[in-house]
Amino acid sequence: xxxxxxxxxxxxxxxxxxxxxxxxxxxxxxxxxxxxxxxxxxxxxxxxxxxxxxxxxxxxxxxxxxxxxxxxxxxxxxxxxxxxxxxxxxxxxxxxxxxxxxxxxxxxxxxxxxxxxxxxxxxxxxxxxxxxxxxxxxxxxxxxxxxxxxxxxxxxxxxxxxxxxxxxxxxxxxxxxxxxxxxxxxxxxxxxxxxxxxxxxxxxxxxxxxxxxxxxxxxxxxxxxxxxxxxxxxxxxxxxxxxxxxxxxxxxxxxxxxxxxxxx
Numbered sequence: 001x002x003x004x005x006x007x008x009x010x011x012x013x014x015x016x017x018x019x020x021x022x023x024x025x026x027x028x029x030x031x032x033x034x035x036x037x038x039x040x041x042x043x044x045x046x047x048x049x050x051x052x053x054x055x056x057x058x059x060x061x062x063x064x065x066x067x068x069x070x071x072x073x074x075x076x077x078x079x080x081x082x083x084x085x086x087x088x089x090x091x092x093x094x095x096x097x098x099x100x101x102x103x104x105x106x107x108x109x110x111x112x113x114x115x116x117x118x119x120x121x122x123x124x125x126x127x128x129x130x131x132x133x134x135x136x137x138x139x140x141x142x143x144x145x146x147x148x149x150x151x152x153x154x155x156x157x158x159x160x161x162x163x164x165x166x167x168x169x170x171x172x173x174x175x176x177x178x179x180x181x182x183x184x185x186x187x188x189x190x191x192x193x194x195x196x197x198x199x200x201x202x203x204x205x206x207x208x209x210x211x212x213x214x215x216x217x218x219x220x221x222x223x224x225x226x227x228x229x230x231x232x233x234x235x236x237x238x239x240x241x242x243x244x245x246x247x248x249x250x251x252x253x254x255x256x257x258x259x260x261x262x263x264x
Contacts, residue, residue: 004116004122005122005142006112007121007122007123007141007144007179008126008143008145009124009145009146010134010138011126011157012130013156014128016148016185017184017213018042019047020184020213021184023038026038026123027231028245029249031230034081034120035081036119036123037083037117038077038082038125039084039123039124040084040085040087040125041136042133045089047087048086048087048088051082053226059086059087059091060087060091061088063111064111066110070115071116071117074117079230079231083117095131095133105139105172106136106139106172109136109139109172111140124140138168139168139172140173142175143178144165144176146180147182147184148183148196150192150196150197151193151196152192158203178207179207180204180252181208182213183212185214186215197212209248213238213241213242216237216241
């Protein structure tokens with residue numbers, strides 16, 4: 001739908017905060033009265049368990065296989081305004097099963113086209129690889145958001161991700177944009193964290209969000225209770241950071257829309 005923005009949260013490195021960002025940015029956007037779908041496309045299904053899904057019904061596997069409509073497979077979470085397309089570990093089989101399909105990288109795009117939802121935002125939790133599942137996400141997305149941890153080798157593999165985005169634009173999705181990079185796991189006590197912030201800002205320039213997500217115990221604890229950080233501890237530094245990030249994400253979207261109107 002025209003008012004919907006589909007964002008793939010992607011980085012082939014593991015442990016950079018992709019799932020944490022999908023869950024908590026999604027909740028923060030919902031807190032700002034935006035309607036959000038968290039789409040779990042990672043066979044580890046941590047976003048699904050972190051949002052408290054207890055099983056039953058279709059998942060992203062059935063949607064990719066064409067066995068269920070995307071709209072019918074979405075379920076509400078306990079957080080108002082935030083829905084979920086859950087995943088199970090059987091999603092790992094989709095990459096193998098779809099290999100023979102000529103349109104294997106466009107199955108998610110086809111699912112959106114055939115069964116659109118009315119969410120203003122779709123945040124796709126991508127697996128830590130540049131395989132077929134991530135390609136499906138990038139081919140279906142309007143933009144990609146890249147979490148980058150403030151740790152050693154932070155930019156390792158990012159150039160490969162950027163090359164993958166260029167290939168996706170060339171073959172499947174010419175309008176795919178980079179919404180920005182989000183710095184995560186920042187520890188203000190560690191000089192390396194500050195060095196990484198400077199390095200990432202040099203690499204991505206203005207595409208880096210001003211908001212930095214801190215390393216926060218409460219953020220790490222919340223998923224084990226099946227809750228977002230806004231439900232678990234609204235006053236925590238992690239919750240406040242994701243609220244600021246959501247505000248920045250919404251403002252950037254409005255700015256882009258205004259620029260498009262002026263250009264048109």
